[in-house]
Amino acid sequence: MSDVLLAARGIAFRYDDREVLAGVDLAVREGELAVLLGPNGAGKSTLLKILSGLLAPRSGEVSLLGKPPESYGRREMARLLSVVGQDPPLDFPMTVEEFVRLGRFPHRGFFGGTTPEDREQAERALGMTGLSPLKGRGLGKISAGERQRAMVARAICQGAKVMLLDEPTAFLDIFHRVAFYEIVSRLKEEYGVSAMVASHDLSFCAEYGERVFLLSAGRVMSSGRPDEVLTPENVREAYGVAVACDRNPATGAVRVTPLRRSETTRR
Amino acid sequence: MRRTSPILAVLLGAFLGAIALSVSTGPTAVSLRQVVDGLTANGWRGIPSDTGARVVLTLRLPRALLGALVGGALSSSGVAFQALLRNPLADPYILGVSGGAAVGALAALLLLPGDSFLPLPLCAFLGAALAASGVFLMARHRRGVSRERLILMGVVVGAFLNALIMLMVAFSPPGKIPGALYWLMGDLGLGTLPRVGVLLPYVAAGAGTLFLLSRGLDLLLLGDEPAFTSGLPVEKVKTAVYLTASLLAGSVVAVSGLIGFVGLIVPHGARVLVGSGHRRLLPAAFLLGGTFLILADVLSRTASPSGELPVGAVTALSGAPFFLYLLRRNGGKT
Numbered sequence: 001m002s003d004v005l006l007a008a009r010g011i012a013f014r015y016d017d018r019e020v021l022a023g024v025d026l027a028v029r030e031g032e033l034a035v036l037l038g039p040n041g042a043g044k045s046t047l048l049k050i051l052s053g054l055l056a057p058r059s060g061e062v063s064l065l066g067k068p069p070e071s072y073g074r075r076e077m078a079r080l081l082s083v084v085g086q087d088p089p090l091d092f093p094m095t096v097e098e099f100v101r102l103g104r105f106p107h108r109g110f111f112g113g114t115t116p117e118d119r120e121q122a123e124r125a126l127g128m129t130g131l132s133p134l135k136g137r138g139l140g141k142i143s144a145g146e147r148q149r150a151m152v153a154r155a156i157c158q159g160a161k162v163m164l165l166d167e168p169t170a171f172l173d174i175f176h177r178v179a180f181y182e183i184v185s186r187l188k189e190e191y192g193v194s195a196m197v198a199s200h201d202l203s204f205c206a207e208y209g210e211r212v213f214l215l216s217a218g219r220v221m222s223s224g225r226p227d228e229v230l231t232p233e234n235v236r237e238a239y240g241v242a243v244a245c246d247r248n249p250a251t252g253a254v255r256v257t258p259l260r261r262s263e264t265t266r267r
Numbered sequence: 268m269r270r271t272s273p274i275l276a277v278l279l280g281a282f283l284g285a286i287a288l289s290v291s292t293g294p295t296a297v298s299l300r301q302v303v304d305g306l307t308a309n310g311w312r313g314i315p316s317d318t319g320a321r322v323v324l325t326l327r328l329p330r331a332l333l334g335a336l337v338g339g340a341l342s343s344s345g346v347a348f349q350a351l352l353r354n355p356l357a358d359p360y361i362l363g364v365s366g367g368a369a370v371g372a373l374a375a376l377l378l379l380p381g382d383s384f385l386p387l388p389l390c391a392f393l394g395a396a397l398a399a400s401g402v403f404l405m406a407r408h409r410r411g412v413s414r415e416r417l418i419l420m421g422v423v424v425g426a427f428l429n430a431l432i433m434l435m436v437a438f439s440p441p442g443k444i445p446g447a448l449y450w451l452m453g454d455l456g457l458g459t460l461p462r463v464g465v466l467l468p469y470v471a472a473g474a475g476t477l478f479l480l481s482r483g484l485d486l487l488l489l490g491d492e493p494a495f496t497s498g499l500p501v502e503k504v505k506t507a508v509y510l511t512a513s514l515l516a517g518s519v520v521a522v523s524g525l526i527g528f529v530g531l532i533v534p535h536g537a538r539v540l541v542g543s544g545h546r547r548l549l550p551a552a553f554l555l556g557g558t559f560l561i562l563a564d565v566l567s568r569t570a571s572p573s574g575e576l577p578v579g580a581v582t583a584l585s586g587a588p589f590f591l592y593l594l595r596r597n598g599g600k601t
Contacts (some may be wrong), residue, residue: 052496076497088490091355099397102485107499110482158497 037213103157333458342556345530366428367398395517453526453579473515
């Protein structure tokens with residue numbers, strides 16, 4: 001049994017009068033690829049913000065390596081946990097390489113010089129995400145998918161033990177989706193990185209994820225191995241769509257296929 | 268990074284060249300030898316008796332140095348405000364500094380007696396400080412300071428102060444109006460060596476602090492959440508940047524009046540030359556801004572035979588075409 005790196009217990013949160021999370025428990029173990037599923041508005045992004053220390057929960061507690069996020073200094077925490085979120089657009093010129101190198105801040109601080117390791121990590125992150133040929137390009141001059149890969153590269157460059165990723169494949173084509181999950185799997189195997197990916201990609205998650213948390217109406221409705229969570233009943237209850245679940249003959253992973261709408265009702 | 272050092276060296280050369288040009292430009296020709304002789308005659312102590320040397324040392328040199336400090340400080344402050352607000356249209360005056368300084372200066376100019384114990388620069392500085400801290404306090408809420416509220420509060424406070432300025436000008440005796448307008452348009456003629464000496468520590472401390480915060484400014488460009496998760500103590504850095512950039516703008520406005528355009532456009536010009544990394548951008552913007560304002564001042568002194576033009580008008584008139592060219596030429600690459 002490997003160690004729990006990131007855990008949440010009884011997390012509740014509300015925006016003014018709208019309840020978003022009503023008691024969420026989860027745990028991410030060392031070297032594990034966990035997937036956070038759930039329909040739009042289920043509270044996935046809010047939960048990731050609470051796990052990353054951006055929001056304080058109304059009740060419940062988060063622990064990162066056994067301590068609450070507030071007990072870490074900002075840079076100390078960023079060395080342990082990195083986040084790929086949905087960045088606002090940037091109105092200033094910046095190259096892909098400059099952008100990725102910003103991920104080294106937790107190691108360099110305000111005054112530290114650029115060490116060979118900083119350069120190496122940036123090169124590695126650019127290489128892993130296939131952005132090396134684009135590193136001199138301006139962020140405003142690349143596609144949405146390339147920008148998304150650049151954000152992943154920045155997080156890799158940060159060198160953290162735990163990565164939280166909020167829909168990192170939203171703008172990616174199937175080639176780059178596969179590439180993304182391969183990168184995360186490689187980080188996991190080679191560097192022992194744990195990742196939690198919020199996604200709507202049921203089949204990709206089943207293929208690559210080791211543990212799935214299905215969030216619905218502010219609670220973890222189901223959690224466990226992909227084949228335990230991704231059942232037609234669970235998917236229908238969470239998303240309100242009818243699906244067929246079978247096995248991918250090539251890999252044995254669960255495969256989720258939507259059925260036509262006629263007999264489904266969305267609650 | 269390697270390609271940037273030559274650019275900074277060229278900018279430094281231009282900066283020093285502009286100071287030299289400004290010092291040697293004027294209605295009377297003064298040679299360097301005259302100045303050195305004048306100084307050595309006194310053993311490098313005190314003001315020389317030679318008229319030419321006096322003109323250079325008490326009028327032209329302080330004016331050139333003031334232009335360098337004001338142009339550099341406004342540009343650095345503009346860079347900081349643009350990063351803080353993540354807005355390319357931000358400038359040092361966007362959050363009420365200019366309105367506050369103007370109300371303070373006009374109060375000193377129009378309301379206080381000429382021999383008041385409160386000199387104009389101090390009144391202007393106090394006005395700027397009051398307006399900037401007022402905007403900041405009003406924009407604060409539980410979770411910190413949001414950019415949107417800062418801009419909104421800055422615009423509201425600015426509009427209120429502008430109304431005050433109009434009222435003050437409307438009710439002031441006609442004889443005092445030209446002086447007030449001249450201050451509002453910006454004027455480097457107030458430069459004296461002691462004043463430059465008073466200003467220097469503020470500019471050095473402000474520009475130095477911003478430089479130390481460079482990496483924080485880089486991260487602020489990304490937005491609050493990405494900056495936070497990248498390890499930046501976002502609210503602390505925002506407060507420090509806001510106070511420093513306001514202090515920097517307020518202190519130069521106090522001695523030079525409202526010189527526009529420099530703090531808005533020079534940062535963009537400097538970005539075209541060295542990129543958005545603030546470790547290079549801040550020094551580049553300081554040198555470019557200083558150079559630009561000194562040259563604009565030389566132009567304002569020499570362009571019209573009938574007298575000096577307001578330097579604030581010259582900065583925009585001469586600078587706009589140049590920076591349009593620079594931005595259009597390179598805009599496509601970024």
